[in-house]
Amino acid sequence: MLWLSDGEPDGQTVERLRANHASSGLWPMLIGDDPGWDDAPPGVVREPSPRHPWVRPFYPLLRESLGKPRLRWFELPQAEPWLADRWAEEVADNEANDYWAPQERVSALAPFGAAWPGLAPAADPLGEPLAIADWHAAMMLQENWLGRPRLALFEGASSSEALAAARWAPAENDNFLAHIQVLQSWEQRFGARVVALKPDTLYLSVSAPPATPEHAVHVTCEHLAFCPDAVWQCSDSFQDHAEGLIGSPCWGFWWD
Structure with missing residues (x-):
């Protein structure tokens, strides 16, 4: 459900993983800095805690997910x-x-x-959506928009489906499905792609603004x-x- 890097990514790695999305089915997202990163042993999927409540969307409780059907888009x-x-x-x-x-x-x-x-x-598009997404990610890393980010890979045929797999919801809003549907529409009309997340922030690249x-x-x-x-x-x-x-x-x- 989630692969998370142990350290900060670079733009070339993000670009390579995004280019492989069609075959891997894994969409790369930058996850904004959180002091809790330092407390997590490598490879451990953490559960929500009072100290880091915003981790919940990115770390679904596996025991609650087992046996449940996947999200059905209809x-x-x-x-x-x-x-x-x-x-x-x-x-x-x-x-x-x-x-x-x-x-x-x-x-x-x-x-x-x-x-x-x-x-x-x-x-009308200004460029290819994946190329714009890669440019946006590299720019965010270079300009230090995210502090010390990690790179996450979520399963999904598109960036909006990957966001649904992340169970992301803005701030305290639990109605994330409606937001996902809007993002899917923006993917189709404006070439939007999910590039990065924070607990209360969403960054999209847009190839057809x-x-x-x-x-x-x-x-x-x-x-x-x-x-x-x-x-x-x-x-x-x-x-x-x-x-x-x-x-x-x-x-x-x-x-x-």
Whole structure:
């Protein structure tokens, strides 16, 4: 279910393992730094503990998994209805917030006002998805985005399936299946690939990002529903987040 490196990886190793994904069925992910790494003997699969509760998603309890059927994709919640529901909640909160002037609110900037605009159309690719993923991983390692990361391999036909195998859920949110379905949709429309994880952060490479302001605004509607904190706390505003998506090969999501 999980292979975890004993030490910090390098970009060439990540690239080689990703190139072998088609034959190995194992998708490489960078796992952000955690002081608990030093307490784990090599090769030991740790269980959750009060000291390291965030380890839970990456280390499923094997005794609870034995005999259980694998995740069946037809049982996943559909991405768009879930996003539409989350969108309605966020827009309602935004409308009720006096901090934003009427012209700054989501309803003044989104394609159809407060109404859910539907899924954004696919974009034209800037490059091959695996090559963009390798570039993103190498850049994160070189710029020390993750502290002292480890390299994990999870079984899955795609990066979203590998994330499902990791049982990852953002922060304290246990409804990870809906997030997985959205990621699968982004893989298809925007060439997105899961590159790295932290307990509350998700990093994606994107080979087909929006190229126009109008398209970026539409995609931002999905980002707002998927991870509101990425729009409200990691950007200055809804419009600022949209502008940052134009041509960007990297999407980051952070849950408070």
